[in-house]
Amino acid sequence: MERSRVIELLARKMAGEATQRELEELNELIARYPDSVYYEEILKQLWPNAEDITADYPDVDRIYECHKLRYHNELTDSAMEIPSRNGYSYKTISFIALTACFLFFMGLFYLHSINKNALNTQLIAGKGMRKNIRLPDGTMVWLNADSKLSYNSDIAGKDVRIVHLVGEAFFDVAHHESQPFIVNTEKISVRVLGTAFNIKAYPVDKKSVATLLRGSIELSVNEQPQQKIILNPSEKFELVEGENGVLKTNVTLMIDHITPVRIGGNEYIEEVSWKNNTLVFHNESFEDLKPRLERWFNVKIDFHSAQSKSYRFTGVFKNENIKEALTAMQLIKPFTFNLKAHDVIIY
Incomplete structure (x- = not known):
């Protein structure tokens, strides 16, 4: 080993x-x-x-x-x-x-997570929740729904500041020249000194995405650690998995520029809009949108109609509940739904 x-x-x-x-x-x-x-x-x-x-x-x-x-x-x-x-x-x-x-x-x-050198502190945001915290080193973290961040309570005194993320988080990292800040996820790792960026790495998603707003980051895929990727401001990186969970060898790594989307007369950066309690989606299929809606509204969605999975939607949700959101989506595509407690069936 x-x-x-x-x-x-x-x-x-x-x-x-x-x-x-x-x-x-x-x-x-x-x-x-x-x-x-x-x-x-x-x-x-x-x-x-x-x-x-x-x-x-x-x-x-x-x-x-x-x-x-x-x-x-x-x-x-x-x-x-x-x-x-x-x-x-x-x-x-x-x-x-x-x-x-x-x-x-x-x-x-x-x-033993209580070991002083282990990641002995956890910040958890359940489904339907978003949290904001300042780490002991001064780094600001916004944690999206159904996400967990682990770090050492003494992170400010470490030569290397390491956190582990499951889910999605936005980091505004406090700059410390001699103390690199590393975010580890299941599939990718990001190393920075001081910058603002977003990482989306939910285990159930086929994509892991890193989006850079300010500064620069050094990114590597855990299965290909020798390959270092540098992102510049307004760039995003995507790691895409195949159908069986294996990384696609031909389209594994993709770097693209962040493009704001205009919806209802306003411009949004879709990748980080959630930080401001705004769910933005642009030309996204119902099937791909499903896990985002489930985390955002704390529901479980089942499709009883194959056709409805392919429907594509563009929209913005802020203060709506799941019933209001689905009712608004019905104005765009013809589907019906049955809502019971936290379970939604789409027909």
């Missing part, structure tokens, strides 16, 4: 035994998995004098006993064997013991 390889290479680096080729491999893996900075932070806690490794080697037995005691109630009873010192340098012994300890309790690091 590549993440285990990151841990191994970090330990070798701190032991002063990593080759130039291994250091280059480590840099490539960290670029692929930005959250690997957590591993380095924990290793530094285990080996606080890593910067001066030749001065005073750590007591390997003491390190092991310390962590065995600290995680006694959580670790399994299986014994961990420390190799014999015969034929090994103290640096090699330290490296082996440290890596073994680290790999042993690394799983606990991910299982």
Whole structure:
């Protein structure tokens, strides 16, 4: 597993035994998995004098006993064997013991979200809701319906500010020259210093979209981390999936300019209008519009008419409820609907 390889290479680096080729491999893996900075932070806690490794080697037995005691109630009873010192340098012994300890309790690091280095804070917006929050580093975040943002409560003090997004959010990132801001999603990652942009990455959607309003962002697809994409203001990036969930190899990456749409005498930027509590859609099929309506109005929509799925709509909703919205759409296309509680059937 590549993440285990990151841990191994970090330990070798701190032991002063990593080759130039291994250091280059480590840099490539960290670029692929930005959250690997957590591993380095924990290793530094285990080996606080890593910067001066030749001065005073750590007591390997003491390190092991310390962590065995600290995680006694959580670790399994299986014994961990420390190799014999015969034929090994103290640096090699330290490296082996440290890596073994680290790999042993690394799983606990991910299982316990209260760990101070984990993403221990969550902001959740349920269906039919939108939220706005200022992160501890000064970054403003608008969270769209049915979305979740995870981050570290101490994000302001991190060398790399990392958040994880499920759903859609608009970020106005506080500029800190020495503290990059990274947004990780299931399929794409975005790295910035200070800028304003929107990311839409719902797991059920076939598209992941990044829209830039101000500044610049460096974007990468998680399955193709070596390829970096730079967006300029008023550009948007789309990652499109195939029917079976596999990325389309021929149209995976698309960059286009943001084009405001004019509806009812007003201009809207469709990709970010939701931030102002306005749902805007332009020439969108009923089938593609369905998940947006479900999240916006907190309903479940079922089609009992194949023809109605292909109907295309352009419109703006602000304060309407689902009944008012569907009634207005009936003025454009001939369909009927049955509304019961939070369930809608389209005929």
